[in-house]
Amino acid sequence: MTTFRIGGVHPHDNKEYSAHKPIVDVELPKQAIIPLVQHIGAPAQPVVQKGDKVKVGQLLAQAGGFVSAPIHSPVSGTIFKIDRAVDAWGMAMQAIYINVEGDEWDESIDRSEKLVPDCKLEPKEIISKIQNAGIVGLGGACFPTHVKLMPPPGKTAEVLIVNGVECEPYLTCDHQLMLEHGEEIMVGIKILMKALGISKAIIGIEKNKPDAIQHMQELASKTMGVSVMPLDLRYPQGGEKQLIDACIKRQVPSGALPIEVGAVVDNVATIYAVYEAVQKNKPLIDRVITIAGKKVAKPGNFRVRFGTPLSQVLELAGGIPADTGKIIGGGPMMGRAMSNVDMPTNKRVSGVLLMPKEESVRKEVQNCIRCAKCVQACPMGLEPYLLSKQSENQMWDAMEQHSIMDCIECGCCQFTCPSNRPLLDYIRMGKAKVGGILRARAAQKK
Ligand code: SF4
Ligand code: SF4
16 A cells, blocks of 8 residues: 555545536636735735735735745735735734736736746745745645745755645645646746755655546656655545655654655645746746535636635635535635635635535534544544543643644544544644643743
8 A cells, every 4th residue: 555654534535526627717806805814924014005006916015034925916906905804714814905906917927828947046046936926835734835945954855745645525626737737837846856955756646636647647757856656545645744654654753844854745736836936937826726515516626816705716616505504615624614705715725615504514422432443543643532532621731741733633533433523623722722832832931
């Protein structure tokens, strides 16, 4: 078996609804709302004010620190206001509102579709371009990409692992991106290898995407040092630590980052964005997202400028089916229920799942029967039943001792529990609490 060693589950992949649907461009909104927090790290700081005219690609907000990312305008128009907005999950944050006028791009951006295969830039220049373009991990974490390209002293990158796994059920945007933009992704891989000073890259793709495997293998055969590794289906293979284990059989220790074992992991959508930033001078202003669900009239893969209301994209997919019980941002395993689809898409949103009522009703919770299925399913070797109970009882110190911060919130434990216990809900709540305690402790030491 070519996969990771510990835990994991096999949910139905449900990819058939949107797989192989060509990427469709979504029309521009009348007003774009651009949140200043679209990444892990410090919020971006606005450099524009009310009344300013902006073009597509123009800087709106600069990075708030090293672990942060700048934000660029996805539209052209006039800054209407900088004000509070509540995102699709109910989180309040500062945002820049732009009244859209036409579609005028910054002249420095190359908008042609011509492939630019060669990159003459030095590694430092590449990293600087990626940093200035606001590139963050589009696989879900939104970690600023330039940080991964600058290993801390004493650590050396040996291999780039390209995440083309897309193990989350329903989502197909990365699959379609590999089919339609494999050449650009391959150039992006070469650029990242140059930036890291390494000669080896492995593209991990699960075997339910045979056409993507074949296409990327053909391209890799013409690219020195790059290979494709077809992987057996197993969720959450797209997790960084699981993918490293599957591809190079190295295990990242608890609390450590992939660079500890010489690996840097980047998702295919991120690498496509790297290509556009370095070769086309285009900052991160859009992405491809999947809209899917069993009752969705026209599911598909849509290229959407950030700031566009999700409701506009859902309309293109045929609207929200009448019997929808839950709207989930992301997929069914790691996604979160949304409360407001009028809010805009941003770097964090990889897809929307419209779940029918009959599937969204939670089954009755029973007592834990100590079957240990959740322990067997946990890919991080944790004890989910225990962590959940500790969180319920607010035992934050005990949770820290039982490595709660290693939890990747994959949901395997909850998926596998025969007693339908809301393990992930409690674990997420506890992890957020312990994370806050750890950050406060670290700040006190400074
Ligand atoms: S959500 Fe956390 S505790 Fe549950 S299986 Fe995943 S990693 Fe383990
Ligand atoms: S899978 Fe559910 S019932 Fe089994 S030990 Fe874990 S929490 Fe208890």
